[in-house]
Amino acid sequence: MSLDSYVTLGRSGLRISPLTLGTMTFGNDYGWGAGPEESEKILATYLDRGGNSIDTANVYTNGHSEKIIGDYLAGRSSLRDRLVLGTKFFCNLHPNDPNGGGPSRKAIVQQLENSLRRLRTDYIDIYWLHNFDPVTPVEETLRTLDDLVSAGKIRYVGFSDVPAWATAEAATIARLRGWAPIIALQLQYSLLERTSEGELIPMAQSLGMGVLPWSPLHGGMLSGKYSSANPTTTDTARTWAAAPTEAELVVIDAVNALAEEVGATPAQTALAWAQGQPGITSTLIGARRIDQFENNLGALDVHLTEAQRAALNELSAPKLNFPAENNRQLARMLQFAGATVDGSPSAAYPPLVENDTRY
Numbered sequence: 001m002s003l004d005s006y007v008t009l010g011r012s013g014l015r016i017s018p019l020t021l022g023t024m025t026f027g028n029d030y031g032w033g034a035g036p037e038e039s040e041k042i043l044a045t046y047l048d049r050g051g052n053s054i055d056t057a058n059v060y061t062n063g064h065s066e067k068i069i070g071d072y073l074a075g076r077s078s079l080r081d082r083l084v085l086g087t088k089f090f091c092n093l094h095p096n097d098p099n100g101g102g103p104s105r106k107a108i109v110q111q112l113e114n115s116l117r118r119l120r121t122d123y124i125d126i127y128w129l130h131n132f133d134p135v136t137p138v139e140e141t142l143r144t145l146d147d148l149v150s151a152g153k154i155r156y157v158g159f160s161d162v163p164a165w166a167t168a169e170a171a172t173i174a175r176l177r178g179w180a181p182i183i184a185l186q187l188q189y190s191l192l193e194r195t196s197e198g199e200l201i202p203m204a205q206s207l208g209m210g211v212l213p214w215s216p217l218h219g220g221m222l223s224g225k226y227s228s229a230n231p232t233t234t235d236t237a238r239t240w241a242a243a244p245t246e247a248e249l250v251v252i253d254a255v256n257a258l259a260e261e262v263g264a265t266p267a268q269t270a271l272a273w274a275q276g277q278p279g280i281t282s283t284l285i286g287a288r289r290i291d292q293f294e295n296n297l298g299a300l301d302v303h304l305t306e307a308q309r310a311a312l313n314e315l316s317a318p319k320l321n322f323p324a325e326n327n328r329q330l331a332r333m334l335q336f337a338g339a340t341v342d343g344s345p346s347a348a349y350p351p352l353v354e355n356d357t358r359y
Contacts, residue, residue: 021051
């Protein structure tokens with residue numbers, strides 16, 4: 001696989017690379033990111049390898065991430081139209097302004113104009129709602145986004161970190177009203193965070209939405225820096241995060257061992273696992289240094305066998321909210337009650353018998 005092995009994003013005609021460049025680390029404003037020069041090296045490496053999908057947000061390094069990308073593209077005007085450039089709105093960058101953030105019409109338009117200015121472009125390819133607001137009517141948000149599509153300011157709409165029920169409601173309203181559809185989700189997903197498999201990923205598969213996992217290395221825990229023999233790190237970028245738990249270290253050790261078996265790094269192995277999971281379209285990868293980024297790109301060359309993938313799946317299996325496990329274990333057997341359907345016998349659970357007092 002390569003970055004120019006493009007994949008279709010959800011139920012749309014938009015095609016993106018199997019790895020998307022995440023730019024939350026662009027800008028050293030908080031003391032742990034990459035400065036403009038290193039960020040441009042990462043951008044150039046990604047584009048030179050055939051990558052076309054770049055993701056940022058208005059809040060990343062307080063707008064500096066968008067500015068770095070905009071400055072880079074401004075000197076390469078012929079490059080902009082072949083890229084899929086996405087940014088997010090929701091976070092308020094203006095203290096004491098109650099309308100500076102969120103998904104209201106006023107806030108969305110203001111945030112978009114500011115992002116367009118920083119990115120030095122006339123349009124955004126994917127405009128992502130960055131979080132969930134239970135107060136603003138979803139119709140107001142969706143209609144505003146549809147108006148912006150009609151105006152040519154944005155091309156597509158995505159949701160990030162929004163509950164499954166709220167996303168499904170929004171997708172249904174947009175379809176019924178004929179408004180711009182939600183074509184993709186961004187969600188946290190890795191070998192150490194798989195609870196999206198309960199509601200979000202099945203919903204996306206059913207409604208025709210692509211899925212872009214963020215934090216596929218779980219904040220660096222799956223990068224190879226950690227093991228049961230070395231459960232802490234001196235990395236200054238990790239001082240804000242908790243150390244791995246004992247249960248997480250079991251998975252981390254398994255990833256480290258499998259990486260050695262397949263001749264890859266732990267980061268490459270964890271990324272290859274994420275990108276190969278059902279429903280996943282393009283995995284978000286980022287880095288603070290060019291060597292980290294080049295290492296992550298090596299995931300494209302890693303192939304996990306079904307047996308290797310199954311072993312990791314079993315070891316990292318999450319406890320999902322009700323009724324996910326109940327449905328998995330009982331629904332099929334109860335539905336077909338002892339019959340063999342689609343080649344799957346359910347005789348392990350006896351058929352229900354009318355007036356049978358055992359049930």
